[in-house]
Amino acid sequence: MLHYILRRLLAALPTLLGVSLVVFMMVRLLPGDPARIVAGLLASEADVERIRHQLGLDQPGPVQYAEFLGRLVHFDLGTSARSGQPVLNEVASRLPWTAELAATSIAIAALLGITAGLLAALHHNQRLDVAISTLMLFGISMPVYWFGLMLIVVFAIKLHWLPAAGSQDPGAWVLPTITLAAFSVALIARMTRSTMLEVLRADYVRTAHAKGLVDRAVVYGHALRNALLPVVTVVGHQFGTLLGGAVLTETVFGWPGMGQLLVDALFARDYPVVQGIVLTFSTLFILVNLAVDVLYGYIDPRIQYA
């Protein structure tokens, strides 16, 4: 098992290198002179030269990339052009907000999504199934940011039940969590429904029925356990996606997470911060997906670690 995990980690290295190359190129491909952009419009020629040297931009490309990687190994993401703070500190102060929001959302999404999908499958082609399927189709078709705004209009502006923005009191968590979870609920429900329908037609389910097991035992003991295997992958993948997808939700609710920081940094052309966030998100995403793969093998004993 440990051997397998190590091998998977090793296999993720080329991907991580690729990601780092894309992130590295981000600043290099910009139209204009990156040193000038970082220095700002009012900087003198000498300042620009100093910054160019400071950023190592006067070195050949491959050397710059090697140095960039060297710094990454030491978790040095550079310094924010706006605040002068190390990017690592800025990311570290914002990451918990995003991670907690994404974790709460995925927990709710998994619970609701699996329940809804299961109910729909068990009432296949009946009214409940049609209602759930329609609702879930709406869920994957809605722009999340619009859904969030509509929630604000209804629950914050019209009903005054919940705050429209902020992050301090517990009520402020409700709307962002629902907004972020909505798409995943729908996706997980659709996935659960279709795998469940497939599994319910499987031979071993017929056998279980034939040998006289009660419905409950067949559904929960045999069918659901098998149907949930692919769902686990989707849930894990969605968690990673929510981390990145939080950008829009955070913007709508003024949530002080990484997404908001990323958008602010993009507008301020604070490229070290943009690079740091993109790199952090992708690394987390790769690690989460890896963890899901490992977990998958753990809950499905048929998978062998060669």
Next chain:
Amino acid sequence: MWLRFRRNRGAVVGLAVLVLFFAVALVAPLATTYNPEENHLEEALNDPTPAHWLGTDHLGRDILARLAYGARFSLVIGFAAVGLGLAVGLPLGAVSGFYGGWVDLLIQRVIDVLLSFPGFLLALALIALLGVGLDKVIIAVGLGVLPAFVRLVRASTLSISYRSYVEAARAFGQPGLLIIWRHVVPNVLGPVVIQATLGLGSTLLTAAGLGFLGLGVQGPTPEWGSMLGEGRQYIFSNPNLATFPGLAIFLTVLGFNLAGDGLRDALDPTADRRIA
């Protein structure tokens, strides 16, 4: 196939919605006399009236007119992005699956990298790389749907590249690219069309998301996402500004998803038959 598609009520509704939006996009100049980019500050932020069915925005522009013209941009972005993903993804996937070896390895690693940016972040990262604007949005969003096409085509290619007719073509000494064109491409077309239809929905959502953040098509161009983003500032006083563009995006994406689901069921009779 059409018969099976037609029996699916949801798919027909989806198609109808799409046809409506296409029609609106086409005849936008005839359907409305308002100029979507001309400001009338004295009429700013009006509620819906007989003259302005959906009201006016913060610069006094007719929201309905902007939505109608905006349909063009949103649909163009969607189709161009999916077209780009398809045009690049189909050959890459076919070559990757057909030839295998180091070509396959290289292509798959590149796809792995694209897939390492979670969801919306890929589009954002690419916009950070490319800058804003219509063409940039199309590239950023198109690269987002690319991996799905490559993976899909590669898997289908792998599964048919050992069929006897492909082996026969190989034995005759037909060049690889010709075999791909004659035997592989027709076989993967079905799933690719379904993927493309569903992909249109997701590209629209992503592109509008960029517009919403102000990182997509720039004003005064009436793109639905940026209209929604501008309307957000007036959410407390005039929620119409954000409601209607969002509704337009929602309905269009719903149309593509319904049509895509319907296509899948019609092309693949073994898939579970959905009603909704």
